[in-house]
Amino acid sequence: MPMDMQQPIVKLKLDVIFKRVFGDEKNEDIIAAMISALLEIPRETIRKIEIQNVELPPEEMEGKFSRLDLKLNVDDQTVNVEMQINYEPDFRERTLFYWSRMYGGDLKSGNAYGDLKKTYCVNIINFNMFDCEDYHSDFVVMEKSRHEVLTDKLGIHFFELKKLNNVRKNQAMEDWLHLINAETEGDLMAIQQTTAIPEVKKTIVMLRHLSADEKVRQEAYYREKRMHDEENAIIGSRREGFKEGKAAGLAEGRAEVKQTLMEKWRAKGMTEEEIRELLDE
Secondary structure (H helix, E strand, C coil), X not given: CCCCCCCECCCCCCHHHHHHHHCCHHHHHHHHHHHHHHHCCCHXXXXXXXXXXXXXXXXXXXXXXXXXXXXXXXXXXXXXXXXXXXXXXXXXXXXXHHXXXXXXXXXXXXXXXXXXXXXXXXXXXXXXXXXXCCCEEEECCECCCXXXXXXXXXXXXXXXXXXXXXXXXXXXXXXXXXHHHCCEHHHHHHHHHHCCCHHHHHHHHHHHHHHCCHXXXXXXXXXXXXXXXXXXXXXXXXXXXXXXXXXXXXXXXHHHHHHHHHHHHHHCCCCHHHHHHHHHC
């Protein structure tokens, strides 16, 4: 029986599925390969990965936004991986706050500032954030005119899934991002036929097993439904707010025009009764 290329799969970009794959210490080889590709770190330099927060808290499961944080200790570096599906206001500021909290949080009493670890924030986002065509944005702290980097201990990365296309710039990086973005069996098949990364192929097998699990599919379905409902509610409230603001703006505009006309007519010596008659007209 031929395989249905349009058959939906459980999406790796969905937080509950992302956690199952990248939040399990048994999958250290997969996690290391992904971090190596996204941060462009040689795979052989990653000797140990420690996951410091594996579970997705229950309050996040019921929360307004689909977000998953994985804090990893990659050798002697801190890496925070965040999967974010829905757009969230002030996302840039929140990312910088997360970075600063992680960076300063590792300083123990009596230690020197030089002992602080290199800290990365890796944001995989399912919406467009920057006005550019590149799917990968890599931020550092740099002097404006001479472009001198202040420190190598800050790295904030954004990977915008909606900007992925068929133009190859970094195949290893794109194989992982396309896999995270995959939604059908056809997507998995296309990646499987072109990737040279064993860990990507292993993850594809895992996704197929998860997609065949009725309990996992139901968990993914209800999580995604909640996200869509919340996003639609937010969009609806914004539209209502826009309508109310527009109505208020029109009323305010009419009041300003009325006041301007009254002042103009008074300057011409018209009586209040004459002004009221003209306004009524």
